[in-house]
Amino acid sequence: DAGVTQSPTHLIKTRGQHVTLRCSPISGHKSVSWYQQVLGQGPQFIFQYYEKEERGRGNFPDRFSARQFPNYSSELNVNALLLGDSALYLCASTRASTPGELFFGEGSRLTVL
């Protein structure tokens, strides 16, 4: 079975632009979470979605938004990009039977110039 897939793997944007990152969970996994990892630091929780409903939101500005689709894939959108948004964006999925077991994608590395 395919693991969690994220796209794009790398991208470069300029300040003020908008970005959309995509995540496909493992087949059968209904929960997707997003994290931001700035270089040299641990990840920070951004959003969790379960069955297309937002289950949790971290301490991020409204420029960050997400949604989950009927096939459980998810998008993370960031508007009005700032230099400080440069980071590795990680997606993780979990299955309902073992909700604490996280499966991570390889991440999308965003550079904002």
Place this chain on the structure above:
Amino acid sequence: KNEVEQSPQNLTAQEGEFITINCSYSVGISALHWLQQHPGGGIVSLFMLSSGKKKHGRLIATINIQEKHSSLHITASHPRDSAVYICAVGDNQGGKLIFGQGTELSVKP
């Protein structure tokens, strides 16, 4: 002060050594995770603990809920164990976690 603190931040060991990485947290939790991150970014979940001790191969994780402390031990370390090890705490639903800053481990042959 961070809600999740790991020590040490960096660790260099010789192949075969016994390694301990510590994690202390200041918030109430239902579960604690140990994660492994290799260069390039991919993260692998090693353990989820809510009490006691778990073992998988050469890896052992323990947690003391009363003292709000967990340790990750690696026995007979190997260069392929070189990675960043991250402690994360939260509920047992997986998603909303608070992460430590990570411990960068380098095992020399």
